[in-house]
Amino acid sequence: MGIFSRLTDIINSNLNSILDRAEDPEKIIRLVIQEMEDTLVEVRSTAAKTIAEKKESARKLGRLEDAQRNWEEKAELALSKGREDLAKGALVEKAKMAEAAELLKEELEELDAMLAQGEADIAKLESKLREAKAKQQALTARHETASSRLKVRRNLYDGRVDEAFARFEQVEKKLDEAEGEVEAFDLGRGKSLAEEISELAAESAIEDELAALKAKVAAGKAGPKAAPKSADGE
Incomplete structure (x- = not known):
């Protein structure tokens, strides 16, 4: 069973309200889109038939107008030949063509009105269809986000x-x-001979380096002695 029962239901529909009431919004929006697309195909098909009828009626109207001119020419010819009776007959036929033409003009006006309404319906349907597809994309994005978050939460709280x-x-x-x-x-294990000798060598090297450093510091403090000046200042 379809979501909508007629074209006006789709045009006047409130998708938010429909989805709010739905137990499975994603399924409902798919059905809504499918029904809108099917209805759009039907409306376009009807419009195509109406256009074809309009073209056929226009051709018929053209033929009737040609026939009116033809009967008028015949009436003029009959009068020029003094045959008033034939002229009247030709004018009667012209009147019949004119009446049929008026009926066709009325039909064309109705077809134009139908086409205008069909065009308006198609525009509204396409607008609703775009709205429905946007809703579907939003629902899909929300579903993917929720699924990702749920997966993370499950991993976090997984035993x-x-x-x-x-x-x-x-x-x-x-x-x-x-x-x-x-x-x-x-x-509790004592040091090996090799370990003790190695430590002694390291300590000796450090002591030698320390002695050299002390000597350098002491020499720096003493500094060079100044030579005494002569009596003449030289």
């Missing part, structure tokens, strides 16, 4: 994440224990 962190902590704990065992082996 598997907590389990993974718990496993990491267990691994770190085991590493701490292994490192503790290595350090425990070094506790």
Whole structure:
């Protein structure tokens, strides 16, 4: 069953109200768009038939106008030949053509009115269809955003994440224990001969560097002695 029952329902529709009442807005907007597109096809088809009828009626009107001129010429010819009876008959036929032409003119006016209304309906339908498609895009964007946020929230509050962190902590704990065992082996163990000699060499190098630095500082403080001046100032 369609959302709308006639063209005026679509034109006068309030999409916001329809979607607010819907349990499944995305499904409803798809149905609305489909029905609008189907109705637009029907309205355009009707307009195309009306245009064809108008063209046919215009051709008929042209033929009737030609026939009126033709009967008038015949009436003039009959009068010029003294045949008033034939002239009257020709004028009667002309009057028939004129009456038929008037009916066709009225029909053309009705067809013009129908085309104008059809054009207005198409414009309104297209406007409503654009509105519906914009609503659909907005709903799709909202749905995608909500889905992404839901996925993030599920990951944040997923128990598997907590389990993974718990496993990491267990691994770190085991590493701490292994490192503790290595350090425990070094506790209470004396230094090796090579280690002691290495330390002595390092200390000797530092002491030598320190002595050299002291000598340099002392020399800087003493400074060069000034030579005594002569009596003549030279």
